[in-house]
Amino acid sequence: MSDAHKPVINDPHDMPHEGPIKTPKQLVWAVVFAFVIPIVAIVLLVTYVTGFNKPGAGTDVLAAEAVARRIQPVGTIEIRDLTDVAxxxxxxxxxxxxxxxxxxxxxxxxxxxxxxxxxxxxxxxxxxxxxxxxxxxxxxxxxxxxxxxxxxxxxxxxxxxxxHAGGNLPEPKMAAAAGGAAASDADAASAPAK
Structure with missing residues (x-):
């Protein structure tokens, strides 16, 4: 084919397309930048975030007092003598x-x-x-x-x-214990008559 029969390309869109990677060395570098560097960056970020013990701002979750409050008994029992005025x-x-x-x-x-x-x-x-x-x-x-x-x-x-509001009420008297009164009545009933 002679030079006269070669088509003349004036439009740049009609030119053959070429990629940015032309050699195997450029391909290796593209793979490194596309995959290895992001993976290394992710590993470094994870190491940074999990490598330090950073409690949240204002929290005392692991403080001794906070742990003691969480494991304290739910209730208490108070035994009082209901016949003792003091x-x-x-x-x-x-x-x-x-x-x-x-x-x-x-x-x-x-x-x-x-x-x-x-x-x-x-x-x-x-x-x-x-x-x-x-x-x-x-x-x-x-x-x-x-x-x-x-x-x-x-x-x-x-x-x-x-x-304290102007009244003059006497201090209340403690009622006798029901068990004590019943016991004294039973003792009196079982006692021999004189």
Whole structure:
């Protein structure tokens, strides 16, 4: 074929296409850059992230106190002698532990501690009515104000609050133990008559 019959290519799109890799050495380098370097980068990142012990900001998950809180017993048992007046909480202790949350601030419509005006009608109703309302609950107040006390301890708290609001209620007396009274009645019945 002569030079006169060779086609003339004026359009660059009609030229044969060639890739960027022309030699085997360039192919090796392309494989290294495409596969090996990203894998090495991933391995280095994983090593960096897992290589240090970095707790989260503000966490004390492994602190001794946190571990002790998580493994402490769920509940406790308290054994009290219900016939020992000294073992019972005083009115002030019960008030501070349970009643002060609402009666100290007047929350939920509770009469404030020491407010003679708010307590006068309640004191006039008498100790029995005050004790019944405190033990069974009244209005927004649940039974015992949500506490876990004996009726005697609640009675002491009622007297404490009422007397600080102008009342003059006597300190409640502890009821005789039911078991002790029954035992003394049985002893008296079995005793020989004189």
């Amino acid at each position: 073992a019972m909480k005083t009115g002030e202790q019960v008030y501070t532990a349970q009643c002060a949350a609402c009666h100290g601030t007047g929350a939920a419509g509770a009469p404030k501690f020491g407010d003679a005006g708010a307590w006068s009608a309640r004191i006039a109703a008498g100790y029995a009515a005050l004790l019944k309302a405190a033990v069974e609950g009244k209005g927004n107040m649940g039974p015992q104000g949500g506490g876990d006390f004996t009726d005697f301890e609640i009675g002491r708290a009622v007297v404490y609050m009422a007397n």
